[in-house]
Amino acid sequence: MASIVPLSAVEPALVEQLLDEAFGPERHARTAYRIRTGMDWLEGLSFAALDDEDYLAGTIQMWPVALHDPEGRAHPMVMVGPVAVIPALQNGGYGKALMAASLGAIDTMARQGQPALPQVMIGDEPYYGRWGFTAQPTGGWRCPGPWDPARLLVRCENPAVLPAEGMLGPWTGPLAE
16 A cells, blocks of 8 residues: 655655646646645645555645635635545545545644644545535635635634635745745
8 A cells, every 4th residue: 555755755846747647737727726826835744645666646735825804814724735646546545545644744733732723625525524624614715716615625623713704825924934
């Protein structure tokens, strides 16, 4: 099965090639890219999956973003994705292993007393709901670009602390530095 390694251990060109193969070269126009524009992925939360022969099979990246409420306050969050697996290897458990690694790292940080930031993603709730992601608190949120509100998901220990309205975008505070 997969070996999970820090994404920083993988040549960036190989990651870009995998993302192109999984999502196509037009992926940069997607709304998720607009939300995290100008940000670098979070090194301690982003991973790669290697197959049995140590070839790159998949990646997951986590990004510093924020929900900017109507009063102009930025509420920091971690954006999950893309979760990418080479098409020929999809449904082989690589994506689940990557999600477990990244969310496990976030959960470990929270148990160690670090702030448990909400995680946000664009995905399918029937699939990502197994990790606690839901669209229920995001109905009043907006994104820069087209998005399906049913696919804007959040994972948060206490969703009552989340703003009911706001615009997702890059986070430029201490989390991103």
